[in-house]
Amino acid sequence: MSRDGLTAWLLGAPAVACIIVLFIVPIGYVLLLSVTDPTVSLDHYRRFFTVPLYVNVMVNTFRTSLIVTVACLALGYPLAYVMARRNDVVAVVFVAAVGLSFWTGFVVRTYAWLVILGNKGPVAATYALAGWGAPPQLLFTSFSSTLGMTHVLLPYMVLALYGVMRKIDPSYMRAAESLGARPFGAFRLVYLPLSLPGVVNGCVLVFTMCLGFYITPILLGTPKDMMISQLISQQIEDLLAWGFASAIAVVLLACTLILLGLYNRFAGLDRLWG
């Protein structure tokens, strides 16, 4: 090996060692555990895909992730659009709002929703003030869980959209309008297609993060709407079923990898962060 080649290998060695020690070894151990605990077999995988309860958890995880992704996109798109299109104090305020939310720990934000939606929270207080009677049960429902997750993941969607929208030249819209397009037509035919990479980035980011979400559904949700991460935690903490929990973790990892693989195939993973 030439001197330059050896230097390159030595410079890359710490990074490779980090990846091996922090990622490959733990994941490999989980994979090994899933097929060897307590005996060498694929029983855990067979059980996961044949017992309706576990299939339902899987389906619920994907359904919740999809709902949260769509909600984040619907809420995040207008905010990112205004942030990217304006250069005044309004844009600064919106960027500050996103930054404030982004930099506040998601456990804190989840607890905030616990208070807001609780029996003595502002929503209940508004109901009492308006004389509408007892407030509906908002906490520990699918609604509260989805709302909390949407709130936690919304900044990721906004930042992914903003990164792409900021690069769209404003003169394109002006050119479309000067050629006779109405504002909405110019948006639909020019701006929206150009912002689609941001939409895809944001959706992949939010969906993959949502698949493994744990704290927010635990604190705000209901056991009926269990997510896959809760199932893993339950198997380890309550039942000490390390083998089965490892198999579920491997399935979750495989789902995420398939999603990222598809994204890489059609868009390229290097574009995920804008």
Added chain:
Amino acid sequence: MGIGAMARHIPLVLASLVAIFLVAPMAVIVPMSFSKAISAAWLLDRLL
């Protein structure tokens, strides 16, 4: 103001609502942290 001019403000209105949604938990939690209990009871006591 015409409908077209009003329509131009729709993104701004939507973005403002989303920004409020983003900061609402912090905006509610911070005043509550100064009250005796983690609840909005203190607010109700003053208003009712």
